[in-house]
Amino acid sequence: MAQTRYRQIYNILKSRIQQGTYAIGDYLPSENELCKTYKITRTTARKALDELLKEGFIEKQHGKGSKVKERRQSLGLLTVKGFSEAVGENVRTIILQKPQILSWPKELPFPADENELNAPCIYFERLRCVGDVPVMTESNWFSAHGLNRFLDCEFVDGSFFKTLSRKYLIEVTGSEQELRALFADEKSAYLLKIEQGFPILRISIKFTTSKPDLNIYSYLYCNTEKYPIGNIYTH
Amino acid sequence: MAQTRYRQIYNILKSRIQQGTYAIGDYLPSENELCKTYKITRTTARKALDELLKEGFIEKQHGKGSKVKERRQSLGLLTVKGFSEAVGENVRTIILQKPQILSWPKELPFPADENELNAPCIYFERLRCVGDVPVMTESNWFSAHGLNRFLDCEFVDGSFFKTLSRKYLIEVTGSEQELRALFADEKSAYLLKIEQGFPILRISIKFTTSKPDLNIYSYLYCNTEKYPIGNIYTH
DNA sequence: TAGTGGTCTAGACCACGGT
DNA sequence: CCGTGGTCTAGACCACTAG
Structure with a gap:
């Protein structure tokens, strides 16, 4: 395996978010669906989602699903107020x-x-x-x-x-x-x-x-x- | 269970780090040792360690263990380097x-x-x-x-x-x-x-x-x- | 009630580090 | 070589959300 399995799933999901297949506000397939689709266990599905969570692509909602978030374009932690954002x-x-x-x-x-x-x-x-x-x-x-x-x-x-x-x-x-x-x-x-x-x-x-x-x-x-x-x- | 099991383990480890039982540079007990000590599985042990990792208390080294890191204290998000910390x-x-x-x-x-x-x-x-x-x-x-x-x-x-x-x-x-x-x-x-x-x-x-x-x-x-x-x- | 994510068990195989 | 952390499977029960 060139890559880990969860990394593959992560990449698939991430590129779909970036291409707008999953738009902001949409819900990703549930963890169980991911399991079936990619023939993986929930541990692996969750690990992929955890990465997306860490990087701010999604937000998880207990009982609902994983929602695509507006990506906080964080230049590190500095944003230029009244500049790239406000202006x-x-x-x-x-x-x-x-x-x-x-x-x-x-x-x-x-x-x-x-x-x-x-x-x-x-x-x-x-x-x-x-x-x-x-x-x-x-x-x-x-x-x-x-x-x-x-x-x-x-x-x-x-x-x-x-x-x-x-x-x-x-x-x-x-x-x-x-x-x-x-x-x-x-x-x-x-x-x-x-x-x-x-x-x-x-x-x-x-x-x-x-x-x-x-x-x-x-x-x-x-x-x-x-x-x-x-x-x-x-x- | 008032708390989750991994949170309990997390709290135990964290307080030991804060009290110096595990000093900076020390290695925490290995994941397998934590499993035996607290009668948990590796998933749970890893989850506890992951939290410590996220908060910057430890650093993981493949093949070696989890090492206690020097903690960067964030006051809000600003710390005075070479000041309240370094000095x-x-x-x-x-x-x-x-x-x-x-x-x-x-x-x-x-x-x-x-x-x-x-x-x-x-x-x-x-x-x-x-x-x-x-x-x-x-x-x-x-x-x-x-x-x-x-x-x-x-x-x-x-x-x-x-x-x-x-x-x-x-x-x-x-x-x-x-x-x-x-x-x-x-x-x-x-x-x-x-x-x-x-x-x-x-x-x-x-x-x-x-x-x-x-x-x-x-x-x-x-x-x-x-x-x-x-x-x-x-x- | 059905589906979702959150936690947890009990295993397994692998890659890395040091002896 | 053995012990470490990294990945993964195949289940289980729970708490939350919504129809």
């Missing part, structure tokens, strides 16, 4: 540097895991704007291992994480972050169209994913003057 | 203003719920230091409704949230936050012993609690130069 339509993303192979930088936002550095490094850089106002620069590093043809492919809906999910079946499983208030340096000031020395927020992130040896390392430099970083959290 | 012993808290009844301010970090404003407002203010270095000021507002004798009582272990939990059985259930990089104003600069105009991080928080009509509103002003704000998150 919605008005958000623009400018690619400053398309994904390309670079050597690993001397310093990453967080120390990398050992194995990651064995593969080449992919780097890309974007600028996020609300209307015409640039509010955040974003630099991303990650290992190219297992991401075949990543450089050639277009982002799904312009989203990096959606691309990982849809094309490579990789989900973000967690993140570690660090926040720092800094004077804007020359580059940030130029990109964000502010004066050098203006206070900006730097967010250092390490995203962990469902793929071992794949973490995403990012720096976000944010002009929080008009668009502070919002962070919604429900326990 | 540990060296953290000091200075009460700038003891809890007292004030009128509600014109502006809170987030808009208050309607009913809260009917009761008086309790306010207190603290300064957090690492050693002799002040790193964060903290201002808190909340409704006095139902918090009898709050002004007279001492904080449990110096912790506001522990006090709410132990004395009033109120738990924090979630939070909403907003981050902003600012120039330090006169008051913050004075308290944090930095120059006015230095970049600092302001965190606005609304903590929701298990008590309806009780939210905690806070401003944190942080000097992130030496001690950036860390934020550990596992999905």
Whole structure:
């Protein structure tokens, strides 16, 4: 078996959710139905559903079923309030540097895991704007291992994480972050169209994913003057 | 059965970890040992361990066992890295203003719920230091409704949230936050012993609690130069 | 009452880690 | 090699939801 059985079922269900076969609000087949359909036991069916639950695709209701949830597009745990969510339509993303192979930088936002550095490094850089106002620069590093043809492919809906999910079946499983208030340096000031020395927020992130040896390392430099970083959290 | 069996095992193991019976780095009894000890099957033992895993108490190693991990304590979702955790012993808290009844301010970090404003407002203010270095000021507002004798009582272990939990059985259930990089104003600069105009991080928080009509509103002003704000998150 | 998810038993085989 | 955790089977009883 190349994959575990529950992982196969998980993948089937996940892709059907993503393709809209099971739409938001729909109920997945019950655990017993899954057992019959795929000739598995409930333990295995439940394990597959548990994975979907962990990743926020479904919500379980005792006595009713497993309901497809609206996926909380969580950029780790940070969402930009009045930005990708609230502003919605008005958000623009400018690619400053398309994904390309670079050597690993001397310093990453967080120390990398050992194995990651064995593969080449992919780097890309974007600028996020609300209307015409640039509010955040974003630099991303990650290992190219297992991401075949990543450089050639277009982002799904312009989203990096959606691309990982849809094309490579990789989900973000967690993140570690660090926040720092800094004077804007020359580059940030130029990109964000502010004066050098203006206070900006730097967010250092390490995203962990469902793929071992794949973490995403990012720096976000944010002009929080008009668009502070919002962070919604429900326990 | 008042509780599920796996929850009982979970509680036993958790309290032993918290009390240090199983120290950081130790291995818990193996799944098979747990089966014998508590007369359960592996499914149940694994379910108990899975809960501990999810909450970050242990780490599982194939072929070796379940190892007790260093716990990342999440206060809401913000932890001060190299501060209440890492620095540990060296953290000091200075009460700038003891809890007292004030009128509600014109502006809170987030808009208050309607009913809260009917009761008086309790306010207190603290300064957090690492050693002799002040790193964060903290201002808190909340409704006095139902918090009898709050002004007279001492904080449990110096912790506001522990006090709410132990004395009033109120738990924090979630939070909403907003981050902003600012120039330090006169008051913050004075308290944090930095120059006015230095970049600092302001965190606005609304903590929701298990008590309806009780939210905690806070401003944190942080000097992130030496001690950036860390934020550990596992999905 | 029928169907759902939540818990639990009693086995089995496998892959990994260290001896 | 043995013990560990990872996966899986084939059942069982329970609590919850809804017609």
